[in-house]
Amino acid sequence: MTELAPIQLDPAFPNVWDELQYRGSVHVSTDPEALRFLLGGAPITFYCGFDPTAPSLHLGNLAQLIIMRRLQLAGHRPLALVGGSTGLIGDPKPTAERQLNDRETVAEWVTYLGEQMLRFLSAEGDNPVELVNNLDWTAPMSTVDFLREIGKHFRVGTMLRKDAVASRMESEEGISYAEFSYQVLQGLDFRELFLRYGCIMQLGGSDQWGNLTAGTELIRKAEGVHAHALGSPLVTDADGKKFGKSEGNAVWLDPQLTTPYAMYQFWLNQDDAIVVQLLKTFTFLPSSRIEELAQATADAPFRREAQKELALQATSFIHGEPATQQAIAASHALFGAGDLQALGEDTLAAAVASLDKQATATPDAPVLQLLQETGLVDSLSDARRAIAQGGVSVNNQRIDDPAATLEGRLLHGRYAVLRRGKKTLAGVDAGLDAARA
Numbered sequence: 001m002t003e004l005a006p007i008q009l010d011p012a013f014p015n016v017w018d019e020l021q022y023r024g025s026v027h028v029s030t031d032p033e034a035l036r037f038l039l040g041g042a043p044i045t046f047y048c049g050f051d052p053t054a055p056s057l058h059l060g061n062l063a064q065l066i067i068m069r070r071l072q073l074a075g076h077r078p079l080a081l082v083g084g085s086t087g088l089i090g091d092p093k094p095t096a097e098r099q100l101n102d103r104e105t106v107a108e109w110v111t112y113l114g115e116q117m118l119r120f121l122s123a124e125g126d127n128p129v130e131l132v133n134n135l136d137w138t139a140p141m142s143t144v145d146f147l148r149e150i151g152k153h154f155r156v157g158t159m160l161r162k163d164a165v166a167s168r169m170e171s172e173e174g175i176s177y178a179e180f181s182y183q184v185l186q187g188l189d190f191r192e193l194f195l196r197y198g199c200i201m202q203l204g205g206s207d208q209w210g211n212l213t214a215g216t217e218l219i220r221k222a223e224g225v226h227a228h229a230l231g232s233p234l235v236t237d238a239d240g241k242k243f244g245k246s247e248g249n250a251v252w253l254d255p256q257l258t259t260p261y262a263m264y265q266f267w268l269n270q271d272d273a274i275v276v277q278l279l280k281t282f283t284f285l286p287s288s289r290i291e292e293l294a295q296a297t298a299d300a301p302f303r304r305e306a307q308k309e310l311a312l313q314a315t316s317f318i319h320g321e322p323a324t325q326q327a328i329a330a331s332h333a334l335f336g337a338g339d340l341q342a343l344g345e346d347t348l349a350a351a352v353a354s355l356d357k358q359a360t361a362t363p364d365a366p367v368l369q370l371l372q373e374t375g376l377v378d379s380l381s382d383a384r385r386a387i388a389q390g391g392v393s394v395n396n397q398r399i400d401d402p403a404a405t406l407e408g409r410l411l412h413g414r415y416a417v418l419r420r421g422k423k424t425l426a427g428v429d430a431g432l433d434a435a436r437a
């Protein structure tokens, strides 16, 4: 088993800017030379913001959080902003107007996101993370002040040319005045954080470029200062789709929404074509180790060394080592020689639920029938044959009696993993019916 990489910068890069370049974390920036100089020098204060559009952050946000952490490791001070006000307005998407969420929900999500961000950044030392909420300075501001102090610096022509606004202007639906004004709010945040904390850099996904430069422009006009923006590339999967999002479903950082087991499996199943880039983006492994794993992927892709290392490092960073070790144990128990009985209930439940073939049952259901219900066999006679050949097990115990039931075989009183042959698995949950009865 490989060791967990310490959360530190790669000594091969004395300037964190060069490490960010190596990792492919910079897609666009205000001024690469100035930023290299700035980030290689005395500590600066920078910020990155997230809107409370869901109860949890997701993997796309994690890419930003990791860049924040790297900059923090280089001595710079992160401000983690949660958009208590911007979350009430909605950053325009290129496709359609957002549905407004009610204020109570947004306020609740602000709390969750704040707590979550703090888990990934350090609160220690000379440059501890500080959590800020833009509702604190937006709520007390009057409309007249907003238009006079801030709005006066914005040109409508420039605002209309921002990507998301431009595509919405072309759409039939158009764009509301509220969403159109979003960039002004984000610009106002940057200026406020400049005034309060001397913050001179904002980080965001490359889709945030318009909003980031709204801030640098405002600071230049209102304060006569050159502030900076860094846009990181949007992480995409092997098909070029937004990473960790399938059918509108994200991979969430909250273990209640995406279990550590599912998270571990997600990393483990990544394509050879993108695994090296993912190691760069999502781990603290040094470049020397990443190059080794790139070589291993080229030489012996079937061993999936890079994927295993990625899954271990990334899941541990997100959920900690004990939860990750449980997820690994569950993977071994399902797909290797590991022991199902040793798994904790939550891990086992997540592992069972992850299997493609599923059934719910009563705690005394016949195995024969479950084989058919889960689709492990086509017919009952098929099921009988499989048992007679010694090819069926429940929770890794071979079944010899065709009349066997789940009784006495369930784990944690409700779970069973049915196996046919070596590799075909189905999950059975006998807890739901039992609860109903």
Ligand SMILES: N[C@@H](Cc1ccc(O)cc1)C(=O)O
Pocket (backbone or CB within 6 Å): 048, 049, 050, 051, 081, 083, 086, 091, 134, 185, 186, 187, 189, 190, 208, 211
């Ligand atoms: N607009 C950002 C969130 C954000 C909000 C306010 C800010 O000041 C900065 C960033 C997003 O949608 O991801």
